Amino acid sequence: MVDFHFSASLVFSILIPILFFVISKLKTSTSNPTKLPKSYPIFGSFFAILKNRERYAQWTSEIITSTPNLTFTLRRPFGRRLVLTANATNVQHILKSHFNNYEKGDFFRSTLRDFLGDGIFNADGENWKFQRQVSSHEFNTKSLRKFLETVVDSELSDRLVPVLENAAAHETVLDFQDILQRFAFDNICKIAFGYDPGYLSASLPEEKLAVAFEKAVKLSSDRFGSFIPYFWKIKKCLNIGSEKQLKIAVRQVREFAKEIIREKKQQLDGKSGLESSSADDLLSRFLSSGHSDEDFVADIVISFMLAGRDTTSAALTWFFYLLSINPEVESEILREIKEKQEATSAYDEVKEMVYIHASLCESMRLYPPVPVDTKEALSDDVLPDGTVVRKGTRVTYHPYAMGRVEKVWGKDWAEFGPERWLEREEAAGEWRFVNRDSYTYSVFQAGPRICLGKEMAFIQMKRVVAGVLRRFRVVPVVVEGAEPVYIAGLTAKMKGGFPVRIEARAEAAS
Numbered sequence: 001m002v003d004f005h006f007s008a009s010l011v012f013s014i015l016i017p018i019l020f021f022v023i024s025k026l027k028t029s030t031s032n033p034t035k036l037p038k039s040y041p042i043f044g045s046f047f048a049i050l051k052n053r054e055r056y057a058q059w060t061s062e063i064i065t066s067t068p069n070l071t072f073t074l075r076r077p078f079g080r081r082l083v084l085t086a087n088a089t090n091v092q093h094i095l096k097s098h099f100n101n102y103e104k105g106d107f108f109r110s111t112l113r114d115f116l117g118d119g120i121f122n123a124d125g126e127n128w129k130f131q132r133q134v135s136s137h138e139f140n141t142k143s144l145r146k147f148l149e150t151v152v153d154s155e156l157s158d159r160l161v162p163v164l165e166n167a168a169a170h171e172t173v174l175d176f177q178d179i180l181q182r183f184a185f186d187n188i189c190k191i192a193f194g195y196d197p198g199y200l201s202a203s204l205p206e207e208k209l210a211v212a213f214e215k216a217v218k219l220s221s222d223r224f225g226s227f228i229p230y231f232w233k234i235k236k237c238l239n240i241g242s243e244k245q246l247k248i249a250v251r252q253v254r255e256f257a258k259e260i261i262r263e264k265k266q267q268l269d270g271k272s273g274l275e276s277s278s279a280d281d282l283l284s285r286f287l288s289s290g291h292s293d294e295d296f297v298a299d300i301v302i303s304f305m306l307a308g309r310d311t312t313s314a315a316l317t318w319f320f321y322l323l324s325i326n327p328e329v330e331s332e333i334l335r336e337i338k339e340k341q342e343a344t345s346a347y348d349e350v351k352e353m354v355y356i357h358a359s360l361c362e363s364m365r366l367y368p369p370v371p372v373d374t375k376e377a378l379s380d381d382v383l384p385d386g387t388v389v390r391k392g393t394r395v396t397y398h399p400y401a402m403g404r405v406e407k408v409w410g411k412d413w414a415e416f417g418p419e420r421w422l423e424r425e426e427a428a429g430e431w432r433f434v435n436r437d438s439y440t441y442s443v444f445q446a447g448p449r450i451c452l453g454k455e456m457a458f459i460q461m462k463r464v465v466a467g468v469l470r471r472f473r474v475v476p477v478v479v480e481g482a483e484p485v486y487i488a489g490l491t492a493k494m495k496g497g498f499p500v501r502i503e504a505r506a507e508a509a510s
Contacts, residue, residue: 036063036072044075053225057371057488060084061401069385070405077228082374082394086401088408089384092439094375094395096447105376107394111229112490114236115220115250118296119303131300132452134289138192138282139452145347148459151190153346155183156467159200164472166202167502173477175497176320180313180464185210187460188308193301194267194281195260212252217306219246221489257298257305265292310491311369312457316464317498318367319360320474321484322416329359329418330469337466350462354431358421360461361441365403366416368443371488372396399442400488408440473503 037048052059064070064086071085085091094102103124116122120131137143160183167174182200189195199207219242226232235243264283282304286297323330336355343349374396381389389395406413409420422431438446444454451457468474477499478484485495 035066037074039075042078044077044080046077049074049076049225054487056225057398057400057486057492060372061086061398061404064398064401065404065406069387070401071383071385071387073387081390082396083383083387083389084372084396084398084401085383085385085387086398086405087383087385088402088437088440090387091397091402091442091446093384094397095439095442095445095449098381099448101378101381102375102395103378105374105378105392105394107229107376108374111223112220114246115216115253116303116306117299119299119301121303121306122299128449132449134285135282135452137285139456143191144456144459145345147187147191147456148347148350148463149345151187152460152463155186155190155200156463159183159186159202160464161467161471162202163200163204164468164502165504168472168504171501173499173501176474176500177313177317177494177498179204180316181210181309183464184313184460185305185309188304189260191456192282192304192308193260194264194283208252209256212249213305213309216246216249216253217310217490219243219249253302253305254298257301258294260301261287261294261297306490307453312460314367314369314492314494315360315364315457316461317494318486318492319363319461319465320468320500321476321494321498322363322366323359323469324474324476326416329416332418333359333465333469337470340466341470346463347459350459350466353462353466354422354433355418356462356465357433357458358418358431360458360465361421361436361443362416362418364443365409365441367486367492368399368403369491370443371400371486371492372398373442373445397442402440402442471505473505475501475503477501 037045039045040047049056060074063072064084070087071083071090074082074084076082085094104122105124109122109124112122118127120128120135123131160179163174163179166172179200182204185199186197189197197207197209199205199210222242223229223232232243235241236247239247261283264287268284268287283297283301286300291297323333333356336353340349340352343352374394377389377391377393377395379391383389383395403409404413421434421436423434424430425432438444438450444451476484484498487493487495
């Protein structure tokens with residue numbers, strides 16, 4: 001242990017003065033941010049990465065979109081390389097045609113294992129296949145109808161609308177990002193685990209779980225920015241700093257997950273074999289499949305909590321912000337809401353909301369809930385654009401940058417334009433949605449790992465948009481001229497939350 005402490009101290013004593021020297025030089029530099037970052041012996045482009053760590057997605061997007069083939073190689077410390085691409089042909093190569101050569105990989109799995117364990121979003125191979133197969137039953141049409149009519153609608157009418165009505169009546173400022181996270185968290189717990197945490201109840205309880213979950217997501221994500229992986233591993237071994245905080249947060253999250261599992265086991269034990277085998281929530285299916293090990297099932301629970309809470313809430317947060325600065329889009333959405341409210345069922349109503357669907361796609365083009373995703377090459381390869389990928393190299397496809405490619409989206413790519421997803425049907429005079437292939441628009445991944453919850457996410461988001469906008473205006477509380485900041489982690493966030501005032505519509509539909 002003495003030798004270990006001495007070695008760590010020696011490394012820091014050598015590197016820290018160099019770090020401060022180079023950072024001081026970077027602060028005085030006026031280099032063009034769209035040029036490839038400078039690379040130094042041993043350090044690679046670490047100093048440029050450090051300088052841009054608060055805007056990593058934006059910085060790498062600027063570089064990618066300035067290159068001819070929409071691909072560049074970022075040199076990391078000690079000779080490690082990271083290939084980043086927004087080239088749709090490369091994305092198809094990685095996610096489909098050479099799928100078996102690109103996995104999450106040891107680096108990604110080890111970095112997130114403390115938090116996500118072997119859950120579906122941190123799994124490869126047979127483990128991933130098993131979890132995906134069991135999970136797929138949750139997303140058929142019957143389950144989607146049930147999700148909308150028994151989960152989303154009750155959470156909307158019994159919790160979200162009353163919270164917004166109260167805020168409107170008392171002119172309260174709400175953090176709408178937090179409200180949407182609470183809404184999504186209740187929804188995923190209900191549909192996936194048959195459990196209601198009541199996180200969006202009227203008192204807006206300060207749940208220890210929510211704080212721990214948020215901290216675990218952030219600190220796990222921060223590991224990827226470490227100078228070398230050994231730094232966070234050293235802190236973990238010594239149980240100090242951010243790693244000590246992460247350990248505490250993860251323990252709290254896992255205890256919550258295991259509590260849900262134990263309650264579900266008791267429910268299943270009290271049912272007959274037929275009732276148990278026909279259980280229709282995700283957790284029941286996993287427990288009934290013979291995988292009753294608490295640690296493994298907790299991994300699955302945490303992964304779905306992450307997906308269900310953070311992705312849809314992130315998408316809706318940026319959607320409502322974009323509506324606030326594009327009133328003409330909001331007017332068109334209100335027109336569609338009034339037209340479709342006579343639909344025979346809630347499910348049919350949201351399925352027919354074409355303009356809202358296009359608006360959500362457009363919002364996620366500009367502000368994807370997952371800004372980047374990384375795979376690791378199992379063997380040497382060459383991407384279609386000629387980029388050489390060595391075994392063990394990490395390859396990142398970049399949805400944030402892909403939404404900013406002028407050749408794909410036009411010179412007006414920076415504008416919020418739902419019409420780019422629509423065509424007019426001449427006979428009926430109505431909008432028709434025009435989809436983009438999943439390799440050009442990779443917000444939901446593509447290929448064998450395409451997001452299972454895509455349709456469920458759209459149903460939930462469209463129902464929220466209609467349910468909120470037909471009754472309220474969402475008005476951001478911002479300093480004049482200020483714009484919200486997009487923060488990239490495991491999922492995207494709006495820095496500092498999304499403070500809004502809620503105004504009741506005089507013309508609200510009954």
